[in-house]
Amino acid sequence: MALIVQKYGGTSVSNVERINNVADRIISEYKKGNQMVIVVSAMGDSTDKLIDLMNQITSNPDPREADMLLTTGEQVSIALLSMAIQEKGYKAISLTGSQVRIETNDHHNHAEIMKIDNSRINKELAEGKIVVIAGFQGINSHNDFTTLGRGGSDTTAVALAASLKADRCEIYSDVDGIYTTDPRMVTEASKLDFISYEEMLELASLGAKVLHPRSVELAKFYNIKLYIASSFNNQPGTMVGGMDNMEKKRSVTGVTVDKEQVKVTVAKVPDQPGVAGKLFTKLADNNINVDMIIQNLQHNSKNDITFTLHTNDLNKGIKYIEEIAEELGAENVYIDEDVAKVSIVGAGMITTPGTAAKMFNILGENNINIQMISTADIKVSCLIEKKHADLAVKILHEGFELDKIKL
Amino acid sequence: MALIVQKYGGTSVSNVERINNVADRIISEYKKGNQMVIVVSAMGDSTDKLIDLMNQITSNPDPREADMLLTTGEQVSIALLSMAIQEKGYKAISLTGSQVRIETNDHHNHAEIMKIDNSRINKELAEGKIVVIAGFQGINSHNDFTTLGRGGSDTTAVALAASLKADRCEIYSDVDGIYTTDPRMVTEASKLDFISYEEMLELASLGAKVLHPRSVELAKFYNIKLYIASSFNNQPGTMVGGMDNMEKKRSVTGVTVDKEQVKVTVAKVPDQPGVAGKLFTKLADNNINVDMIIQNLQHNSKNDITFTLHTNDLNKGIKYIEEIAEELGAENVYIDEDVAKVSIVGAGMITTPGTAAKMFNILGENNINIQMISTADIKVSCLIEKKHADLAVKILHEGFELDKIKL
Secondary structure, three states, X not given: OOEEEEEEOHHHHOOHHHHHHHHHHXXXXXXXXXXXXXXXXOOOOHHHHHHHHHHHHOOXXXXXXXXXXXXXXHHHHHHHXXXXXXXXXXXXXXXXXXXXXXXXXXXXXXXXXXXXXOHHHHHHHHOOOXXXXXXXXXXXXXXXXXXXXXXXXXXXXXXXXXXXXXXXXXXEEOOOOOEOOOOOOOOXXXXXXXXXXXXXXXXXXXXXXXXOHHHHHHHHHHOOOEEEEEOOOOOOOEEEEOOHHHOOOOOOOEEEEEEEEEEEEEEEEXXXXXXXXXXXXXXXXXXXXXXXXXXXXXXXXXXXXXXXXEHHHHHXXXXXXXXXXXXXXXXXXXXXXXXXXXXXXXXXXXXXXXXXXXXXXXXXXXXXXXXXXXXXXXXXXXXXXXXXXXXXXXXXXXXXXXXXXXX | OOEEEEEEOHHHHOXXXXXXXXXXXXXXXXXXXXXXXXXXXXXXXXXXXHHHHXXXXXXXXXXXXXXXXXXXXXXXXXXXXXXXXXHOOOOEEEEOHHHHOEEEOOOOOOOOXXXXXXXXXXXXXXXXXXXXXXXXXXXXOOOOEEEOOOOHHHHHHHHHHHHHOOOEEEXXXXXXXXXXXXXXXXXXXXXXXXXXXXXXXXXXXXXXXXXXXXXXXXXXXXXXOEEEEEOOOOOOOEEEEOOHHHOOOOOOOEEEEEEEEEEEEEXXXXXXXXXXXHHHHHHHHOOOOEEEEEEEEOHHHEEEEEXXXXXXXXXXXXXXXXXXXXXXXXXXXXXXXXXXXXXXXXXXXXXXXXXXXHHHHHHHHOOOOOOEEEXXXXXXXXXXXXXXXXXXXXXXXXXXXXXXXXO
């Protein structure tokens, strides 16, 4: 008998038919003698509908009241899923975050889980019930409802798996696993049987919208293997786990592209100590995330500082950039929205010299000019012209033979 | 400074515009220096939508899970109303039944309030906040959410007013007060400034769908005056209170009609002791409410037992009626759906002899035959042919001069 935590995303429970399908999947594992703890998101677009109502009332909602509103979404789905399981003849009970006592800090809208009380869950499991828990939500020390923000339901599932010392943690959505690149762009993309936490973190933050980095971090910390699969079929998914058993096997695991980057150049800044610090502190203070950064000393002791940010941050950021540029005595600010960032990720590249060089060569051989480079332990990213983005992904995927990958 | 409990029904908060309107009304009382505790129902038809989803999953929902589902409706409206108040520049906070700790018994779907903890409400009031509380819901000793069933939000408001020792309890809906009869039937119907608990109870159970009898009972027990008015205008409403100051003033306060009655006659039952008891016990055991009852000893020691029940109960009831009729040796069962019950209600009739006689005379003078009569302390009801129902209400309203009523 194993204790299994399963999480089902909003698409998986978006209507009655899908809720019944999820109930069948849960029951089939329960019938094998397993104890089942289920985490569910809000149904389909129900959260969007609530947000729409909220936006009609205020553009600046009180975070506490927003959480009061949004926590109803998961409460609806846990009740309906529990009823669906009961209707099929099995015992089930739904619990909200407050009933479980998933204790969080006070940061409404992006709370962090501090502690989970297992007692109610264990009591219900001991009575043979399938326990259905609202994802994305908790309760703070004032007894007020909190939400965990982006990736919240995944985080709930991983935290529960850790707290309950579950044997398995399975994340079901409409995505059937982790691929070497976006299969919609490259038909040769292969599904990975296994990926390390570290690779998954780099892939997730680069845009593979499968699992929020936060839940991967948590899984890594508690060393909980996550199984990622689709709730719509029974095809094998991808296991996310520790790096040990695979680090020698492949240098590159995936290729990703991010087309929502803007390149900003603050040109000809007088070369003085602390210039870059001032610029990026100002942006950070205003919650603008900068991604790649390069600085070139030009002739005449003038610096060009070039960096990228997300297109969503451009409107907000440009004001601060121009202010600080003037303050620093820069001669010009250039904005280039016609860029994309293509990246290769792989735990093996740490021990495989030449991986980055190979990437640059593949791009060069295809006449794709590299504007910026950034490297991390298990990732190399290149900023290129946007029109080359799709081609770059395709040739890198081919060049690193990711269509033939198999653990 | 007064402590005011206001309750707003689902129609009053059915969309964003109406929520904003309610917020304005609350703020205008708050600005006068009053402490405001607000009870809200779920928005418009949102509960119906949840029930519809539930019915697609099961025809026999677990009562606990149904409460888990349905309590989300009020949680949405308290959050939105609090945001609307805040957006207008005033402090507000929403609380669910579980956060207040409105403690109920274990009867899911029709729980009864056992105790209310005032501490959280008092804390928030002391901080100058308008406190917005979810109606219709509470929490049981297992920390599970319960709902109060029909009339639940009114009951929440009255219970809170009692627990907090509020100075006023105001019930707002789309109805602007209590009338001497249905204004859609009799244009001369007058709105009452005042009505006693007892009269209100008789009127409510007779079909004036303004205030659930349960909340009136509770208000009567704790001697809390209820002010009934519309949230859509500022016209004066009706005060519901103790009988003292008005018992001598008018004999009849209102006329009501119930067209959803069926007359059942179990004919020629051998006259033995215990016959009626057996019949009505069987119906009661099967949850079928019987309203008017008469029994006539006929020739040959045979009894006709005639009674009325609600049309909704006929299908369920007829099986049991026929079973017991056979068992008792009755010769026939007759069903007459072509009936209506018209009633006059008034606390003053206790001290005004001849009120019932006057009713019979008015009906008789208009050639309306009375099939059954039942009398209570402050109510007289007559069963008549359905086609005469509207006329009967009109002539009784006129005959008792209810168009001229004024406290």
